Amino acid sequence: xxSPLRTLILNLVTWTLVLLIAFPLLWMIITxxxxxxxxxxxxxxxxxxxxxxxxxxxxxxxxxxxxxFRNSVVLASTTTLFVVxxxxxxxxxxxxxxxxxxxxxxxxxxxxxxxxxVVLIIPLYLMMVAIGLSNTLVSLILAHTTFALPxxxxxxxxxxxxxxxxxxxxxxxxxxxxxxxxxxIILPQLLPGIISTALFTFILSxxxxxxxxxxxxxxxxxxxxxxxxxxLISTFNIEWSLLMAASVMMSLPLIIVFAFLQSYLTSxxxxxxxxx
Amino acid sequence: xxDVTLRNVRKQFGxxxxxxxxxxxxxxxxxxxxxxxxxxxxxxxxxxxxxLEFPTSGEISIGGRVVNDVAPGKRDIAMVFQSYALYPHMTxxxxxxxxxxxxxxxATERKAAVLRAAEMLQLxxxxxxxxxxxxxxxxxxxxxGRALVRDPQVFLLDEPLSNLDAKxxxxxxxxxxxxxxxxxxxxxxxxxxxxxxxxxxxxxxxMFDGRLQQFDTPAAVYNRPANRFVASFIGTPSMNQLEGAVxxxxxxxxxxAIPIDRSRFVHALGSGTFVLGVRPEFVTIGxxxxxxxxxxxxxxxxxxxxxxxxxxxxxLLARTDAARRLDVGQSVQIGFHxxxxxxxxxxxxxxxxNKDDAASVIPMRSR
Numbered sequence: 042x043x044s045p046l047r048t049l050i051l052n053l054v055t056w057t058l059v060l061l062i063a064f065p066l067l068w069m070i071i072t073x074x075x076x077x078x079x080x081x082x083x084x085x086x087x088x089x090x091x092x093x094x095x096x097x098x099x100x101x102x103x104x105x106x107x108x109x110f111r112n113s114v115v116l117a118s119t120t121t122l123f124v125v126x127x128x129x130x131x132x133x134x135x136x137x138x139x140x141x142x143x144x145x146x147x148x149x150x151x152x153x154x155x156x157x158x159v160v161l162i163i164p165l166y167l168m169m170v171a172i173g174l175s176n177t178l179v180s181l182i183l184a185h186t187t188f189a190l191p192x193x194x195x196x197x198x199x200x201x202x203x204x205x206x207x208x209x210x211x212x213x214x215x216x217x218x219x220x221x222x223x224x225x226i227i228l229p230q231l232l233p234g235i236i237s238t239a240l241f242t243f244i245l246s247x248x249x250x251x252x253x254x255x256x257x258x259x260x261x262x263x264x265x266x267x268x269x270x271x272x273l274i275s276t277f278n279i280e281w282s283l284l285m286a287a288s289v290m291m292s293l294p295l296i297i298v299f300a301f302l303q304s305y306l307t308s309x310x311x312x313x314x315x316x317x
Numbered sequence: 318x319x320d321v322t323l324r325n326v327r328k329q330f331g332x333x334x335x336x337x338x339x340x341x342x343x344x345x346x347x348x349x350x351x352x353x354x355x356x357x358x359x360x361x362x363x364x365x366x367x368x369l370e371f372p373t374s375g376e377i378s379i380g381g382r383v384v385n386d387v388a389p390g391k392r393d394i395a396m397v398f399q400s401y402a403l404y405p406h407m408t409x410x411x412x413x414x415x416x417x418x419x420x421x422x423x424a425t426e427r428k429a430a431v432l433r434a435a436e437m438l439q440l441x442x443x444x445x446x447x448x449x450x451x452x453x454x455x456x457x458x459x460x461x462g463r464a465l466v467r468d469p470q471v472f473l474l475d476e477p478l479s480n481l482d483a484k485x486x487x488x489x490x491x492x493x494x495x496x497x498x499x500x501x502x503x504x505x506x507x508x509x510x511x512x513x514x515x516x517x518x519x520x521x522x523x524m525f526d527g528r529l530q531q532f533d534t535p536a537a538v539y540n541r542p543a544n545r546f547v548a549s550f551i552g553t554p555s556m557n558q559l560e561g562a563v564x565x566x567x568x569x570x571x572x573x574a575i576p577i578d579r580s581r582f583v584h585a586l587g588s589g590t591f592v593l594g595v596r597p598e599f600v601t602i603g604x605x606x607x608x609x610x611x612x613x614x615x616x617x618x619x620x621x622x623x624x625x626x627x628x629x630x631x632x633l634l635a636r637t638d639a640a641r642r643l644d645v646g647q648s649v650q651i652g653f654h655x656x657x658x659x660x661x662x663x664x665x666x667x668x669x670x671n672k673d674d675a676a677s678v679i680p681m682r683s684r
Contacts, residue, residue, distance in 0.1 A: 211396070214369070217390060
């Protein structure tokens with residue numbers, strides 16, 4: 042039995058946490074639709090007296106925001122595609138095939154993940170310059186792939202381990218080739234794993250700042266994170282209203298992706314026709 | 318229809334030898350059980366027949382064709398797995414259809430074949446369900462359906478009944494026997510359950526420790542076990558084995574002499590330790606001169622399994638009528654049916670030393 046006091050305290054703590062986390066997001070949305078005149082009024086208005094979308098309009102029509110946005114979409118999607126393809130095949134190899142150094146290889150991959158990204162960034166930059174990819178979106182895609190892949194590999198490996206080998210054996214006996222069995226049986230079973238890996242990679246790449254700052258320095262290839270910052274934050278002035286509008290629009294794709302895939306993530310688990 | 322041959326097959330995993338010098342000839346249309354405790358190599362044997370494992374050396378042929386290097390899908394076999402291995406994302410119908418699809422059978426023919434298989438196994442109402450919506454017995458039937466839909470030459474079954482409850486298991490056992498009779502196909506059936514092997518198989522390959530111990534009909538395996546291991550593994554409760562010495566025409570155990578007929582055993586027995594084997598149904602309580610005490614009486618309704626203790630503490634089992642009144646602690650005189658005695662060399666897989674056919678089938682009545 043729970044005492045009413047305990048329930049009360051638990052509720053209080055939970056709601057305090059929720060408010061703490063939600064408030065900046067709420068304030069971001071409110072600020073983005075306030076007219077310029079209302080922005081710095083003291084005391085602040087909790088609800089804008091007039092709602093305006095002029096900041097959004099200015100952002101879309103007068104700034105390179107859309108270019109950044111496109112760059113970010115291309116960057117995050119391509120990285121995700123790379124990571125999921127490589128990660129799935131790599132995890133399959135690590136789980137199904139027996140070869141010398143298999144475990145060492147897996148540990149080594151994880152080891153790169155332990156290094157802070159600042160340690161890797163200079164060598165990566167020099168490499169990109171050497172192969173003539175500096176200041177291109179491709180260099181960012183490759184860089185993001187290198188730091189998202191190790192974790193993805195381990196995540197997919199644990200999902201892959203959950204798929205009984207008998208399923209694949211059955212497909213082989215039923216006449217499928219190894220690739221056929223992989224496509225018909227393994228991939229559908231791995232879908233929840235692939236979706237969570239893709240989600241993780243997309244978010245990581247979408248929010249990444251440091252690599253984008255170092256590897257890319259022209260507006261035409263900058264993603265949202267560095268592009269918006271350099272555009273709206275200068276030494277003398279921060280364009281708060283535009284920044285908030287940009288922030289809202291930057292968050293939207295993630296919220297949409299999450300809203301759609303969340304149910305997918307949970308429903309995929311626990312499905313299985315194997316007993317014993 | 319096809320015969321299946323393993324010729325001098327050896328399988329090694331790293332340094333571990335899983336199978337050694339395996340020679341098995343399975344005739345076309347036969348139902349053969351590979352029987353043995355876990356780790357004996359029976360599943361490895363089956364997986365090699367399926368092409369999921371490759372022999373380190375030796376030759377495997379199916380239907381006269383050497384298949385050592387043939388992919389599983391090209392061997393014209395079907396396999397039922399212990400876990401059933403139904404594809405969870407496909408419906409029952411799609412599961413059964415899959416092997417046909419992979420062989421490029423036309424859609425209309427596929428439909429007809431799936432319906433035929435479903436009808437045979439009473440799966441029609443379940444065709445649109447997913448495997449996880451089915452009971453264990455139904456999943457089992459779907460796995461069978463997937464195996465028989467494309468009419469393979471050989472069926473491989475890997476402990477297909479071990480996940481079912483006792484009642485369903487005995488029902489499915491009868492179904493499988495019936496199925497084998499109807500299809501007339503070669504079937505190789507892996508099990509650790511000797512009852513399954515005895516009731517279903519036309520011949521049983523008893524395996525232990527990576528080696529074939531005996532390959533013969535159920536009756537022969539029961540009545541003329543090749544060695545101590547087979548004798549103890551086949552039959553519930555298993556054969557009593559008493560260690561002792563042969564002395565002229567008697568076998569000495571626990572300070573008593575049991576008369577034996579020397580002419581029934583190989584001549585050059587020599588001296589040393591031997592093992593006398595006798596099945597519980599051939600131990601008579603109150604009919605001999607070996608003193609013993611009753612330690613436990615288990616009444617199963619139609620018979621009693623009696624645990625007896627000799628004066629030196631050796632225990633053995635006897636099987637008697639359920640109606641007979643026996644009390645724990647009671648002292649009795651026991652004897653062994655003279656025609657039902659087996660003599661073995663003392664090692665774990667010690668050879669049987671009877672002249673063959675000697676201990677032939679003795680009707681239960683005469684015990």
